[in-house]
Amino acid sequence: MTTKTEATLNPTSIGELADAVRSAPRIVVTGAGTKPRLAPTSGNFTRLCTSQLRGIVEYDPSEFTFTALAGTPVRDIVAALGEKGQNLPFDPLLVEAGATLGGTVSAGLSGPGRFRFGGLRDFILGVRFVDGTGRLLRMGGKVVKNAAGFDLPKFFVGSVGRFGALGEITFKVFPRPLTTRTLRLAAKDVTAMAEIFATAGNSRWEIDALEASPAEGQVYARLAGPGEALEVIAREVLGRLPGAVLADAEAAALWRRVGNLGWAHDGGTLIKIALTPSELPGFTVLAAGVSGARTWIGAGGNVAWLSLPDGATLPALRWPALTLRGSAPLWCGTAPRFEVMRGVKTALDPQNRFPGLDE
């Protein structure tokens, strides 16, 4: 007989997911397990792995929506959408690493494309999930517009498996732009970087993605749309901001690296921080104080990533932050806690079957 910590439940259908949740007093859900920090397995948790709970349930390109089981690798979804000329505009991260749809929602991670039309939270429409009492519930809808009932689908974004086990998720998708152009813009320091963010973000250009590498002293701006229009806009951008257009192969390699967080250390600590462009100087000073720290700036200065080598100590962070790798506390920055948060946990998971928000 296996011990509880070693046993893994592997549901293959939504019905089995509900049975699995009911079968053990403490459950921790994992997707591909690409991010062990988010899913504690110590104590007497039974692991519930969604990797067999996979497949696209519905996809009608003319609806701009799809529904898939939570354990579906995002890679499969990206491929299916791509065949029909559509995409998830927020560029889900770690697709190549095998991240699942449920894990991506629960981790609340969006990639560079979130700059223009919003992040994962802006494209999730509905969920079917099993709450802590083992009930299978559907919230939100399957159509692009719906205002009936509380918006629990959004709430699950970034909820790291603490409030329920996601079984099936519906997303809104967009047509994929015909072409893209990526510009490299020189930013000698973080102040210059913030200036570029403001100029590009407030322009007529409709920038699609705006990322930056402080170490490389570069801002990367992606344009998306009809090719002939992008030629003209790219020339105009470069007339105002010094830089160059990246060759297609170079641009593809860049976005792949961003999507895989390839700029970060392999091990060590990896943190996602939510901040504003005006807080970037404070962030870079803080990062510079840790030897071997690597950083990346996303979403026009609204997200900062911090990667520390093994053994480095994480400095105190004065922004909301999430540990994706390493042993730092899960919420390693500011995390205001209100009484109602406990109330919502109790409402969805009265027996504390899933890990606690701060567990």
Added chain:
Amino acid sequence: MENPSASAVLARLAGLLPASRFMKGPAQLAAYESDGLTAFHVRPIAVVVPETQEEVIKLVRFCHAEKLPFVARGSGTSLSGGSLPVHGGIVITLNRLNRITKLDPKQRIAVVEPGVINTHVTNAAAPYGLLYAPDPSSQTICTIGGNVAFNSGGAHCLKYGMTSNHVLGLKAVLATGEVVEFGGLSREQIGPDWTGLFVGNEGLFGIALEITVQLLPKPEKFHTVLAGYRTQEQAGDAVSAIVASGLLPGAIEIMDALALEAATAAVHADYPPGCEAVLIVELEGPREVVEADRIRLDAILAASNPVETRPAKDANERLLIWKGRKSAFSAVGRLSPDFIVQDGVVPRARLGEALRKIGEWSREMGLRCANVFHAGDGNLHPLILYNGTQPGQLELAEKLAGRILRMCIEMGGSITGEHGVGVEKRDYMPDMFTADELDCMKRLRAAFDPLEIANPGKMFPQAGAPALTQHGLHPLEKAGVISRE
């Protein structure tokens, strides 16, 4: 009418704020008896007019201590009875909390109090070339607080989403009296999306005190086309073709023959003759992008067999197209003494089928029904005309409305795309959600409001709900101030 315990509560309430902040006389209270769903009237025991966030907090804590029901109110334009007062309760109006406390053009955000009018945000942002995207047709009068409570939409939802997609953070006093701050100034979030959960709560969680919204650069160029079709199917097929082409227009709208007739009469809009349906498509973005997209759109429309296509040649012609569109519902309302405006969503691919069914049912039941809708979102707004003075007509109209809503659910859609559940649709919730799902929502509500004092009687099905007695234009529509989509 006041009972003794109500007067005792009122006496204690009076100690909280200066006398000038209370409306108690029948004449004053009368204005607050209804919202945009004018069929319902409930007289509150008092209407309180706080001027600061601290005063709102004080009031809510008082209500909590006294178990006194309260209804937050913005401009009272809810079409589903969301801001209808509750018996024995007070109304807290937020119109005087109308400060824009921060506008940061570099970060492209604004922090506003809940009583700020929707268009005032865009007006304040305009000098910087920015706008606040959500644009309900009531936008010149409705408040951001009301928009947040209802997750309101508008004509540009397919591309830009609803209110929730533009709210980055908020401060609120919950019905328990707890003051919370969710989200922040960043466009990114960490942790569960508490802000997203709060938006769309229909006033059942507490009162929003301060809301951080994102602003977007105003599109440089618009290209707006009106195309007329012999049949609704052809117009629907044109929508499918546009969607399949990979274009992402800012708006895709359809008006049917009755709506066209009304708009022609009301605002002298001019449409191609002999059309059963008119399609309005708007592209927007940098001029080079719009020019390139326009070539693709022209080809699609040319192949869609229109009677005529009319591209707007300048900003003025664009405004005229939108004026006809935005006035259509009020205009239809003027054709008839009474009407019911519905708001339901179907999968886009089934729009044609839905319209055919609505047409069949209305003929069968002897009622006229106009359709003006957000075709890009599958968001229908059928307008059912009837004469309330003829016995049985209202019941018939409500029956048709109910059939339409149930059809939306059967097709896999929703009973509301943007107007909310409120009082009007609470009895349809069990058609869309299971008993377990409703129970889950009730538990969530209890986490925010264990005493059920914040806007009770809304969203959840109730026993003994009052029946609708009449539908008609909102008083502000009669005055020509606003029109509905």
